[in-house]
Amino acid sequence: xxxxxxxxxxxxxxxxxxxxxxxxxxxxxxxxxxxxxxxxxxxxxxxxxxxxxxxxxxxxxxxxxxxxxxxxxxxxxxxxxxxxxxxxxxxxxxxxxxxxxxxxxxxxxxxxxxxxxxxxxxxxxxxxxxxxxxxxxxxxxxxxxxxxxxxxxxxxxxxxxxxxxxxxxxxxxxxxxxxxxxxxxxxxxxxxxxxxxxxxxxxxxxxxxxxxxxxxxxxxxxxxxxxxxxxxxxxxxxxxxxxxxxxxxxxxxxxxxxxxxxxxxxxxxxxxxxxxxxxxxxxxxxxxxxxxxxxxxxxxxxxxxxxxxxxxxxxxxxxxxxxxxxxxxxxxxxxxxxxx
Amino acid sequence: xxxxxxxxxxxxxxxxxxxxxxxxxxxxxxxxxxxxxxxxxxxxxxxxxxxxxxxxxxxxxxxxxxxxxxxxxxxxxxxxxxxxxxxxxxxxxxxxxxxxxxxxxxxxxxxxxxxxxxxxxxxxxxxxxxxxxxxxxxxxxxxxxxxxxxxxxxxxxxxxxxxxxxxxxxxxxxxxxxxxxxxxxxxxxxxxxxxxxxxxxxxxxxxxxxxxxxxxxxxxxxxxxxxxxxxxxxxxxxxxxxxxxxxxxxxxxxxxxxxxxxxxxxxxxxxxxxxxxxxxxxxxxxxxxxxxxxxx
Numbered sequence: 001x002x003x004x005x006x007x008x009x010x011x012x013x014x015x016x017x018x019x020x021x022x023x024x025x026x027x028x029x030x031x032x033x034x035x036x037x038x039x040x041x042x043x044x045x046x047x048x049x050x051x052x053x054x055x056x057x058x059x060x061x062x063x064x065x066x067x068x069x070x071x072x073x074x075x076x077x078x079x080x081x082x083x084x085x086x087x088x089x090x091x092x093x094x095x096x097x098x099x100x101x102x103x104x105x106x107x108x109x110x111x112x113x114x115x116x117x118x119x120x121x122x123x124x125x126x127x128x129x130x131x132x133x134x135x136x137x138x139x140x141x142x143x144x145x146x147x148x149x150x151x152x153x154x155x156x157x158x159x160x161x162x163x164x165x166x167x168x169x170x171x172x173x174x175x176x177x178x179x180x181x182x183x184x185x186x187x188x189x190x191x192x193x194x195x196x197x198x199x200x201x202x203x204x205x206x207x208x209x210x211x212x213x214x215x216x217x218x219x220x221x222x223x224x225x226x227x228x229x230x231x232x233x234x235x236x237x238x239x240x241x242x243x244x245x246x247x248x249x250x251x252x253x254x255x256x257x258x259x260x261x262x263x264x265x266x267x268x269x270x271x272x273x274x275x276x277x278x279x280x281x282x283x284x285x286x287x288x289x290x291x292x293x294x295x296x297x298x299x300x301x302x303x304x305x306x307x308x309x310x311x312x313x314x315x316x317x318x319x320x321x322x323x324x325x326x327x328x329x330x331x332x333x334x335x336x337x338x339x340x
Numbered sequence: 341x342x343x344x345x346x347x348x349x350x351x352x353x354x355x356x357x358x359x360x361x362x363x364x365x366x367x368x369x370x371x372x373x374x375x376x377x378x379x380x381x382x383x384x385x386x387x388x389x390x391x392x393x394x395x396x397x398x399x400x401x402x403x404x405x406x407x408x409x410x411x412x413x414x415x416x417x418x419x420x421x422x423x424x425x426x427x428x429x430x431x432x433x434x435x436x437x438x439x440x441x442x443x444x445x446x447x448x449x450x451x452x453x454x455x456x457x458x459x460x461x462x463x464x465x466x467x468x469x470x471x472x473x474x475x476x477x478x479x480x481x482x483x484x485x486x487x488x489x490x491x492x493x494x495x496x497x498x499x500x501x502x503x504x505x506x507x508x509x510x511x512x513x514x515x516x517x518x519x520x521x522x523x524x525x526x527x528x529x530x531x532x533x534x535x536x537x538x539x540x541x542x543x544x545x546x547x548x549x550x551x552x553x554x555x556x557x558x559x560x561x562x563x564x565x566x567x568x569x570x571x572x573x574x575x576x577x578x579x580x581x582x583x584x585x586x587x588x589x590x591x592x593x594x595x596x597x598x599x600x601x602x603x604x605x606x607x608x609x610x611x612x613x614x615x616x617x618x619x620x621x622x623x624x625x626x627x628x629x630x631x632x633x634x635x636x
Binding site for chain 2: 123134303
């Protein structure tokens with residue numbers, strides 16, 4: 001793509017976002033913002049699950065950390081005094097601008113990933129999956145029990161609604177560009193090498209542990225920021241908001257879109273937000289015996305994932321990027337090749 | 341002293357269930373290097389089957405248990421045939437993701453068909469009635485859980501030690517390719533492994549829900565995950581390791597709740613997974629596990 005087209009696309013995109021911000025009703029605005037947040041989640045998860053080859057299941061946990069941390073930083077001090085009277089004084093007084101709160105939320109999520117990564121990333125990839133699910137349970141338990149800071153099961157509500165469409169799409173663009181650059185850098189090549197054959201990569205001088213750690217920590221950072229955006233979009237968070245269900249949906253986005261492709265993750269994020277949104281309508285309208293078919297949309301996603309794994313394990317795009325499609329270039333190897 | 345004994349009884353109970361579930365995880369992991377995330381949902385399935393057997397079919401308890409075991413085992417075999425076998429030879433990651441999808445499928449199918457509302461699973465009163473005995477408060481079900489688990493584990497040990505298919509199973513967990521070259525029918529071994537593993541989880545699910553009296557679509561999720569911690573403690577892939585790991589985890593969890601300051605008892609589940617991280621840091625191969633190549 002010539003740079004001119006890139007700038008044109010960016011300008012057009014920005015114009016559309018601004019138009020949507022002023023013209024669409026609340027429901028569509030919220031769906032569009034969720035699309036952007038899910039794209040951030042999917043693209044950040046694809047760093048581990050697509051590029052470095054570790055299956056992380058920690059996205060719900062990282063989102064929760066980012067959401068709670070940023071919420072505590074943006075809540076007006078007067079509100080904190082009422083809702084959380086036992087907060088340490090420095091935190092009770094602290095009010096940060098949204099951008100800073102977003103970054104702090106992401107940084108804390110990255111720190112959690114680092115701590116989990118130290119024992120786990122030296123082992124076979126499976127252990128990361130279990131440890132990150134364990135992290136989800138830990139985060140939920142802490143959010144439930146640390147009453148003075150999280151208000152337990154009641155959660156934090158009435159957060160300032162700071163996530164505008166411009167914020168959501170602006171940050172989405174930043175995340176996608178940063179992750180894109182990372183994947184196309186020598187680090188990205190190292191990730192692919194580790195994914196394809198750890199031993200061979202190590203023999204060629206790739207430092208395996210730092211490479212896997214980098215993918216994991218950067219992914220967690222952006223998941224944390226996505227959690228912060230989400231908290232300030234919905235304006236209410238509770239421990240139950242960050243369940244296995246969230247993680248599973250993000251994994252589905254990456255798997256269906258195509259592990260090992262940023263474009264695939266973006267596509268997966270968009271599709272897997274709009275499809276369940278549509279199916280939720282079906283759930284309530286297709287009531288059998290007066291009872292809505294709750295769970296139907298998740299069943300469809302699970303079946304879709306099973307079919308993709310059996311018939312097209314490389315996902316819809318199979319490692320190809322938009323630029324490969326435009327130029328008809330050979331793609332990077334897809335994540336789900338035969339063998340291993 | 342009585343308090344300690346009481347906690348020991350609780351720990352033995354919890355440990356028995358973890359051990360049963362962990363064995364199933366370990367058998368499948370040993371052969372396929374798959375961490376089966378849908379394993380906990382086999383517990384849920386077993387509990388629902390027992391619920392149906394007890395309330396709709398009005399079967400006696402022992403046959404409801406047997407029924408749950410058979411149905412869970414059969415479903416385990418079917419899932420292997422339909423979802424995992426087509427993936428044989430592709431990356432390990434593919435099966436892991438498939439197991440996640442199956443877990444979600446089972447949880448949400450149960451939600452859709454039966455609603456997420458917890459249902460009471462009532463075992464006959466003579467099993468659950470608490471009695472005072474030597475200063476301890478115990479119910480007959482506690483004894484049933486312990487004895488039944490030990491009996492099943494003994495049976496399983498004999499099965500893998502002496503039967504042809506059991507020996508083939510051990511051969512496959514040494515190295516699948518070599519076992520295949522030696523004429524072992526790998527497909528059959530894997531199907532049996534899934535069947536046995538799911539059947540054990542099914543029984544464990546009935547015991548779990550029977551003890552707590554409730555079953556909902558997500559009943560098995562956390563115990564299934566904790567059973568993995570038990571398997572890691574013992575060394576994933578080792579059957580005796582899973583048994584020992586199950587009991588060790590049971591004791592660790594119960595004694596944490598019993599002896600930590602009350603303010604911390606809410607952190608019970610978090611404690612288990614922090615324990616997992618600690619073990620992975622210090623001794624990732626577990627007590628009985630072989631030092632494994634980091635990633636094959």
